Amino acid sequence: MTVDELATHREVFQQPGVWREAAALLADRRDEVDAFLAPLLARPDLRIVLTGAGTSAFAGEVLAPALTRALRRRVDAVATTDIVSNPREVFAEQVPTLLVSFARSGDSPESVAATQLATTCLESVHQLVITCNADGRLAREHDESATSFVLLMPPATNDRGFAMTSSFTSMLLTAWLALAPGQDADLADRLAVGAEQVLSRADDVAKLTAGGYDRVVYLGSGPLGGLARESALKLLELTAGEVVSYYDTALGFRHGPKAVLRAGTLAVVYLSNDAYTRQYDLDIAAELRTAIGAENVLVVSAGESPDAWQLDGLAGVDDAALALPFVVIAQLLALRFSLRLGRTPDNPFPDGEVNRVVEGVTIHPLPR
Structure with a gap:
């Protein structure tokens, strides 16, 4: 296949x-x-x-x-x-x-x-x-x-x-x-165009998975903190845990979790569209470039930002909506890591350790 x-x-x-x-x-x-x-x-x-x-x-x-x-x-x-x-x-x-x-x-x-x-x-x-x-x-x-x-x-x-x-x-x-x-009536179309920009660069995403990474860190602030968590889960799922993934907020990462960094780490930073919040995202991106090397840090932005992967046409979009085209990058990374490791992305757990629809849950009656 x-x-x-x-x-x-x-x-x-x-x-x-x-x-x-x-x-x-x-x-x-x-x-x-x-x-x-x-x-x-x-x-x-x-x-x-x-x-x-x-x-x-x-x-x-x-x-x-x-x-x-x-x-x-x-x-x-x-x-x-x-x-x-x-x-x-x-x-x-x-x-x-x-x-x-x-x-x-x-x-x-x-x-x-x-x-x-x-x-x-x-x-x-x-x-x-x-x-x-x-x-x-x-x-x-x-x-x-x-x-x-x-x-x-x-x-x-x-x-x-x-x-x-x-x-x-x-x-x-x-x-x-x-x-x-x-x-705006055209918001869905603007987001779709943003995702199409990401998908047109799927080969560039695939090249990242050839970098010898065995762990990936996703960082985002506010609504993009939830996106970081979803991004980490996608990688964990599709590689069946073979690539370690971690998520946090831009500010929270320094308080201990930064210990996850080592050689073989790829860091992905989602930049907020909120001008105030964005400052903290840029700060952690700069710190990561110093810590693990700029070539190992992918910064994703909807506005102009030095050394960032910029998606055009999304300026002013709320971060919750911005999460849609941004997450496509994480999905492509997870898919390509899975394939590179010889996994089957459609069924990364052939022995049924984890299921598409969760099994084995007993719902206990709530006492009055």
């Missing part, structure tokens, strides 16, 4: 097209979405909780700080795995809550259990389900609920490959467009 025949390769490269499709699907349902969300967002005491497991949880980590700023209200990212294991802590406050669930398949045990526990623990809860699988249990259970709204992604985003790629980015884009006010 050639690289072009891999589902993971196809799903990475289809992203510009499915982002445009996802934005069009949301536009077609805009009146319905607004009718559901507007009364909730009008409540000053509304708490928004963004949830999912694994990569789906990291969509929430990217969005939460950006939505807090855009909506000027409390927005928390809490993984379904934390909700299921500690529901009384997560839902300790009896405040009106909008639970936004991200799920590729919607069939993982925690996805459904988290929504049920929210209903059990809270007196007032509405649920926005964003999923790639119309036949998944999560979509089916919430489709007819008067307090829920289900947003389906384009069918192609229900990735067949092991790792979430187009599913992650399409759900993230849809949530941002649905919840963040005042977004």
Whole structure:
């Protein structure tokens, strides 16, 4: 099988097209979405909780700080795995809550259990389900609920490959467009053009994997901190842990985690579009160039920056949206590292140690 025949390769490269499709699907349902969300967002005491497991949880980590700023209200990212294991802590406050669930398949045990526990623990809860699988249990259970709204992604985003790629980015884009006010009508297209710039340089990304690296560090600030975490997971998944990956924030990295640096380390720094935050990203990039050599530091930017990989046409875009074209670089790195190591990216765990849809989880009843 050639690289072009891999589902993971196809799903990475289809992203510009499915982002445009996802934005069009949301536009077609805009009146319905607004009718559901507007009364909730009008409540000053509304708490928004963004949830999912694994990569789906990291969509929430990217969005939460950006939505807090855009909506000027409390927005928390809490993984379904934390909700299921500690529901009384997560839902300790009896405040009106909008639970936004991200799920590729919607069939993982925690996805459904988290929504049920929210209903059990809270007196007032509405649920926005964003999923790639119309036949998944999560979509089916919430489709007819008067307090829920289900947003389906384009069918192609229900990735067949092991790792979430187009599913992650399409759900993230849809949530941002649905919840963040005042977004430009052409935002999805601008992001798609940015991703096309990345994909046109896929061979340049592949060359990085020939550098003898056995560990990769991803750093980002604010919403791009969540992106760094997702980037590290992609590499860990597709290389089955053979390449060590690490993530942190630009400022947090110096406080101990910098010890991960050694010969054979590639560092990727995502530069924020926020002028203030960007200063800290540039500081750590300069420090890394001194520590491990400029040739081992990849800086990614949407604005002019010396010695950075610059994506054009994205100036002024919020960091949460900027995460979409930026993550394509991490996806390509993970794919190419996997192939170079002789792994099968579509199924990096042939013995089933880790599964596409998590298995082996027992959902225990919550005592009254």
